[in-house]
Amino acid sequence: MSLFPASLNARFTEWKLRRREGRRVVPVVRLEGTIGRTGVGRSGMTLASVNGALERAFKVKDSAAVALVINSPGGSPVQSSLIHKRIRQLADKHDRKVYVFIEDVAASGGYYIAVAGDEIYADPSSIVGSIGVVWASFGFVGLLDKLGVERRVHTAGDNKVTLDPFQPEKPEDFEHLKSIQLDVHETFKGVVRSRRGARIRLEDHEIFDGRFWTGGRALELGLIDGIGDIYSVLAEKLGGEPKLKVIAGRQNWLTRRLGRIPGLAGTSAELAALPSTISDQTVATLEDRAMWSRFGL
Numbered sequence: 001m002s003l004f005p006a007s008l009n010a011r012f013t014e015w016k017l018r019r020r021e022g023r024r025v026v027p028v029v030r031l032e033g034t035i036g037r038t039g040v041g042r043s044g045m046t047l048a049s050v051n052g053a054l055e056r057a058f059k060v061k062d063s064a065a066v067a068l069v070i071n072s073p074g075g076s077p078v079q080s081s082l083i084h085k086r087i088r089q090l091a092d093k094h095d096r097k098v099y100v101f102i103e104d105v106a107a108s109g110g111y112y113i114a115v116a117g118d119e120i121y122a123d124p125s126s127i128v129g130s131i132g133v134v135w136a137s138f139g140f141v142g143l144l145d146k147l148g149v150e151r152r153v154h155t156a157g158d159n160k161v162t163l164d165p166f167q168p169e170k171p172e173d174f175e176h177l178k179s180i181q182l183d184v185h186e187t188f189k190g191v192v193r194s195r196r197g198a199r200i201r202l203e204d205h206e207i208f209d210g211r212f213w214t215g216g217r218a219l220e221l222g223l224i225d226g227i228g229d230i231y232s233v234l235a236e237k238l239g240g241e242p243k244l245k246v247i248a249g250r251q252n253w254l255t256r257r258l259g260r261i262p263g264l265a266g267t268s269a270e271l272a273a274l275p276s277t278i279s280d281q282t283v284a285t286l287e288d289r290a291m292w293s294r295f296g297l
Helices: 006-022 047-058 077-094 109-114 143-147 171-199 215-221 230-238 253-258 268-272 274-293
Strands: 025-032 066-072 098-107 119-122 127-129 212-214 243-246
Touching (some): 025 230, 066 109, 066 230, 077 109, 077 171, 098 109, 098 230, 109 127, 109 171, 119 215, 212 215, 230 243
Parallel strands (some): 025 066, 098 119
16 A cells, blocks of 8 residues: 555656656767868868757757767868767766767878777668778979979078978888878877777788778777667667757857858858958868768768
8 A cells, every 4th residue: 555645656756757858868969071170161060060969969968878979081080079078078977888870981180089989789781890090192393493483491490391392202201101190090099998898700910900890890800899779779878769959069050041052161260261261271171082082971
């Protein structure tokens, strides 16, 4: 015999059901695009651009976990590291488990961010890996002479024009660049080792050589934890179909309006600087396309 009135028992039961249902709510943050600076007509992924959405996702009360959907070919190692660290800080602070779901690609910096998750899932045809460091440029030696243009560069410091694309590449410049790449690569490898540990099933020289694999092969190698989509995996993990709550990043009014115009987006300051940045944006767009096309996208 209950010690409480039937109405109170009914309300308590309803509260428990709501509480249990609330725990199936999973905030979802999409992390997509080339990682690095943003500009006019170009939306890169940086800590500044995703931090707001991440913070709001981890603050959702009574959520069962936080899901991250990643689709990125990589980019800036610094921004990759900052985003990775922020995810782990928020996960520890709010005691939330983080599930990562890879769509088309999580390569290089994209994978760096992915290993911030406690468990990583992908499609069998997703591209995963590319644990390495790359630096690319162009050489325009002799071009200005052909155009009849005189270039004037004045520096204080013998190495201020290291790797200048209008000068022949020097062996000492290459060696300096290589040392920087090795330092960054070691940091990347350390993060992967600390997050994936004994789950990785290849030797260091095989797993960290810059190669990338399909999701199916990545599972065999221990780079991910399973094959599956966000709906089926979370339903299995949480014992019932969860309510996915997509947390979008916030944009200012001008950016939202300009974003509706194909190929045009940016702040008022960026728009004002458009004439002086058009060449940089052209190169940036080519680099962005090159990163995606490397993975057939």
